[in-house]
Amino acid sequence: IALTGxxxxxxxxxxxxxxxxxxxxxxxEVALSKVxxxxxxxxxxFIGSLLLVxxxxxxxxxxxxxxxxxxxxxxxLWAAAAIGMLLGTLARSMAQxxxxxxxxxxxxxxxxxxxxxxxxxxxxxxxxxxxxxxxxFLAFAKAVVFRGAGIDxxxxxxxxxxxxxxxxxxxxxxLFRRSMSVT
Numbered sequence: 001i002a003l004t005g006x007x008x009x010x011x012x013x014x015x016x017x018x019x020x021x022x023x024x025x026x027x028x029e030v031a032l033s034k035v036x037x038x039x040x041x042x043x044x045x046f047i048g049s050l051l052l053v054x055x056x057x058x059x060x061x062x063x064x065x066x067x068x069x070x071x072x073x074x075x076x077l078w079a080a081a082a083i084g085m086l087l088g089t090l091a092r093s094m095a096q097x098x099x100x101x102x103x104x105x106x107x108x109x110x111x112x113x114x115x116x117x118x119x120x121x122x123x124x125x126x127x128x129x130x131x132x133x134x135x136x137f138l139a140f141a142k143a144v145v146f147r148g149a150g151i152d153x154x155x156x157x158x159x160x161x162x163x164x165x166x167x168x169x170x171x172x173x174x175l176f177r178r179s180m181s182v183t
Contacts, residue, residue, distance in 0.1 A: 001108075002101050004038045004081040005088025008176075009097050027177050035081040035169065039074065046073050063148035072140045075158050079133035079165030086172035113138045136160045 008031075047070055054060050062069065087104060091097035109115065111125060112134035118126055129135045140157035143149035151158075 001080050001084035001087065001105060003042070004034050004084030005086075005091070005097055005101070006084075006094070007034050007038065008085060008088035009091060009094050013094065028173055031085055031169070031173050031176055035078065035085055038081045038084070039077040042077055043070070043074055046070070046077075062145050064144035065150065068151060068154070069141065069144045072137065072144065072154065072158060072161075075161045075165070076133055076137035076140075079137075079161045079168060082165045082168035082172060083133070086168050086175065089172045089175040108132055108134055111135070130160075131164065133161045133164045136164070 050062075050066070050069070055062065083104070087100045088097060091100055111118075111121065111129045112132050113129070114134070118129055118135060121129070136157040140154045140161070143154050143157075
């Protein structure tokens, strides 16, 4: 989340976003390049740590398919990077972005099911967490890694993460276009 937004803000603060906008690129291509670059870097780190640390050094078995797990991580990274892009488009400075990240990431981490069961949260909060890609990724990852679930069991989580990523990316793109026409 933080890498994508920070990359976009850095471009705006240094004035290079205007250089990108006069090139024969659409705003969608500029935004997509930020999202994809972050996704690739983090996905390579994920694969490396999964293979070298989890399976190599610690020798922890993955019950399900490693390619399915990597594919799910890529879909999740798409959604997380889109959230970062949205926050980076909303913020006007790096300080503002840092505050937004703190306000967003801490609740996302706490409510997504990684620190405590989603089922133990109030009903309203459980419904709100449906909009968090991290909640769906944790359910997906637990099913694949611990229970050996296949694509037939986890496709709803993949679809939700992809859909949420598309919604966040579209919202960030609309805000980005509006901010570029104002600037």
